[in-house]
Amino acid sequence: MNAHVRPADPKKLIKGATGDWEVVVGMEIHAQVTSNAKLFSGASTSFGAEPNAHVSLVDAAMPGMLPVINAECVRQAVRTGLGLNAQVNKRSVFDRKNYFYPDLPQGYQISQFKSPIIGEGEIVVDLSPTEQITIGIERLHLEQDAGKSIHDQHPTMSFVDLNRSGVALMEIVSRPDLRSADEARAYVTKLRTILRYLGTCDGDMEKGNLRADVNVSVRKPGDELGTRCEIKNVNSIRFIGQAVDVEARRQIGIIEDGGTIDQETRLYDPVKGETRSMRSKEEAHDYRYFPDPDLLPLEFDDAFVAELKAHLPELPDAKKARFIADYGLSPYDASVLVAEREQADYFEAVAKGRDGKAAANWVINELFGRLNKEGQDVSTSPVSAAQLGGLVDLIGEGVISGRIAKDLFEILWSEGGDPRVIVETRGMKQVTDTGAIEKAVDELIAANPDKVEQVKAKPTMLGWFVGQAMKASGGKANPQALNEILKAKLGIE
Ligand SMILES: Nc1ncnc2c1ncn2[C@@H]1O[C@H](COP(=O)(O)OP(=O)(O)OP(=O)(O)O)[C@@H](O)[C@H]1O
Ligand SMILES: [Mg+2]
Numbered sequence: 001m002n003a004h005v006r007p008a009d010p011k012k013l014i015k016g017a018t019g020d021w022e023v024v025v026g027m028e029i030h031a032q033v034t035s036n037a038k039l040f041s042g043a044s045t046s047f048g049a050e051p052n053a054h055v056s057l058v059d060a061a062m063p064g065m066l067p068v069i070n071a072e073c074v075r076q077a078v079r080t081g082l083g084l085n086a087q088v089n090k091r092s093v094f095d096r097k098n099y100f101y102p103d104l105p106q107g108y109q110i111s112q113f114k115s116p117i118i119g120e121g122e123i124v125v126d127l128s129p130t131e132q133i134t135i136g137i138e139r140l141h142l143e144q145d146a147g148k149s150i151h152d153q154h155p156t157m158s159f160v161d162l163n164r165s166g167v168a169l170m171e172i173v174s175r176p177d178l179r180s181a182d183e184a185r186a187y188v189t190k191l192r193t194i195l196r197y198l199g200t201c202d203g204d205m206e207k208g209n210l211r212a213d214v215n216v217s218v219r220k221p222g223d224e225l226g227t228r229c230e231i232k233n234v235n236s237i238r239f240i241g242q243a244v245d246v247e248a249r250r251q252i253g254i255i256e257d258g259g260t261i262d263q264e265t266r267l268y269d270p271v272k273g274e275t276r277s278m279r280s281k282e283e284a285h286d287y288r289y290f291p292d293p294d295l296l297p298l299e300f301d302d303a304f305v306a307e308l309k310a311h312l313p314e315l316p317d318a319k320k321a322r323f324i325a326d327y328g329l330s331p332y333d334a335s336v337l338v339a340e341r342e343q344a345d346y347f348e349a350v351a352k353g354r355d356g357k358a359a360a361n362w363v364i365n366e367l368f369g370r371l372n373k374e375g376q377d378v379s380t381s382p383v384s385a386a387q388l389g390g391l392v393d394l395i396g397e398g399v400i401s402g403r404i405a406k407d408l409f410e411i412l413w414s415e416g417g418d419p420r421v422i423v424e425t426r427g428m429k430q431v432t433d434t435g436a437i438e439k440a441v442d443e444l445i446a447a448n449p450d451k452v453e454q455v456k457a458k459p460t461m462l463g464w465f466v467g468q469a470m471k472a473s474g475g476k477a478n479p480q481a482l483n484e485i486l487k488a489k490l491g492i493e
């Protein structure tokens with residue numbers, strides 16, 4: 001359901017002393033554009049270099065240097081806009097956002113203010129595998145990142161590292177459509193997934209490549225929007241949820257004590273679990289935005305957009321729907337698999353031409369379970385999709401039982417190899433030779449006359465016989481053949 005018209009959900013309200021409160025959240029996400037060079041210079045964007053190793057004269061704001069737009073960053077912003085079902089503006093303008101800070105050598109940031117490259121769009125956010133909400137996107141604009149001040153290297157001096165100065169960011173601004181900490185987390189999770197699918201931002205929050213400004217206000221259900229506070233630079237999805245909850249409760253406390261909320265910028269302190277004021281609106285910057293005279297308006301044509309659109313990858317929602325339709329997966333399994341593109345690709349390599357549900361089961365429960373336990377992911381999986389596919393084939397063909405397949409998985413994980421060859425050379429094949437099974441069953445019956453008596457009165461005892469016979473076969477008896485033979489010999493239906 002569209003969030004603009006969503007009535008307050010009683011389950012999401014926060015109880016206060018004066019009644020229930022609804023929390024309203026809007027997000028500004030800063031996503032570092034995946035590109036080799038910076039937005040207006042040829043300097044490298046690679047992470048982890050020596051301080052000031054990737055700084056061109058433009059990034060250092062040497063007099064007389066002129067910015068030159070990096071076409072790749074423009075393509076990435078347009079691709080992102082298309083992925084967010086958003087309006088692509090064929091004409092946009094770069095503005096100067098003026099402020100002074102030691103890590104900003106130009107004295108202004110080049111950003112887009114009135115005419116952003118991308119206008120309104122929307123994202124379908126998954127609250128659970130079967131519950132979705134649509135969240136509005138207000139705009140996406142391109143801007144430069146600032147440098148970094150370093151205060152902890154010297155007792156009396158601060159240093160500046162300009163490696164990040166001038167790196168392209170996309171600021172993606174949502175409408176105030178989110179209504180809880182969970183929704184805020186789900187929104188960032190989905191946006192991050194879409195960006196990673198598109199390859200326009202790697203979504204690495206630990207490196208600061210994706211960070212959120214979280215705007216929070218509270219109101220009584222049905223009221224107009226309350227005054228927002230903006231919590232700057234929250235850098236993990238967990239902290240985003242915590243910041244929303246903590247800030248909403250702080251605001252409710254103030255209003256219920258008869259106070260009012262001042263619009264201000266705050267910081268979330270995860271150690272103390274509180275938000276702290278950074279600056280109030282009164283102290284807010286007057287950025288004196290104006291069009292950057294060194295840059296022409298950014299213009300492109302329909303063909304440019306159409307070309308990018310034609311080469312967009314399949315995005316998570318479409319992939320999920322296709323996995324459900326083509327492979328008969330549950331919404332839950334499909335959601336797990338499409339959360340990362342590499343995972344989805346791996347699954348599809350296993351599932352193509354095979355039983356999709358069996359493939360999903362092996363990929364999610366066995367492989368992902370194991371990868372998780374070992375702190376690895378699909379990209380470093382010791383078991384390849386071809387090997388896991390081979391294992392699924394062997395089960396499907398009745399060559400190995402499900403139980404033996406787990407042993408085979410273990411061998412593939414620790415030693416590698418061709419599943420078919422392993423099964424052959426290590427004698428792991430399922431025994432479908434009824435003669436051999438019959439012999440084992442005869443021996444079992446002869447050795448346990450008391451149990452044979454019991455099973456006649458209580459057919460559920462059959463399980464005991466199945467277990468014993470299976471054990472005697474080293475887990476290799478074909479379960480179906482074994483069941484039939486046991487029933488016939490014991491004379492039960
Ligand atoms: N009453 C409100 N409660 C919660 N969020 C709100 C409210 N009003 C607006 N917002 C959200 O606040 C954000 C405002 O971001 P925007 O970039 O437009 O402006 P800004 O924060 O003033 O500027 P800057 O980019 O300089 O931080 C949007 O995500 C919007 O949805
Ligand atoms: Mg903003």
Ligand SMILES: [Mg+2]
Binds near residue numbers: 213
């Ligand atoms: Mg803001």
